[in-house]
Amino acid sequence: MIFPESKRYTEEGKQKVALVDIDETICFYTKERRYDLSEPNKTNIDKINNLYNEGWRIIYWTGRGSVSGNDYRVHTEKQLKDWGCKYHELKMGDEKPFFDLVVDDKAKRIEEL
Secondary structure (H helix, E strand, O other): OOOOOOOOOOOOOOOOEEEEOOEOOOEEOOOOOOHHHOEEOHHHHHHHHHHHHOOOEEEEEOOOOOOOOOOOHHHHHHHHHHOOOOOOEEEOHHHOOOOOOOOOOOOOOHHHO
16 A cells, blocks of 8 residues: 655645634533523634634634534524634534544644633
8 A cells, every 4th residue: 555645734834724613612601502592702712813814724613413413504604703703614513523522732722822
């Protein structure tokens, strides 16, 4: 088997890519955990918008709908717009696997930005 060199999503030295979760990262819940009740966290949104302004490619990556099978794309896109989120792409539902822990050499918590 021949293994070609692995390529980055963007060329080295070019635009960097940030995958950003939505729930409990840029929005929170004070009552029932329903997407229509989520409240934006402006401080965290500003942190991600700053990355966007610095030239990062921002991809919001959410599991919304992955368990229920419901399509929350229109609602989520409206929320991101209403909250003033700057981004390039939104990946939803089955595009994000369900998990309880991310282990990655490039992971950061929102508090670290």
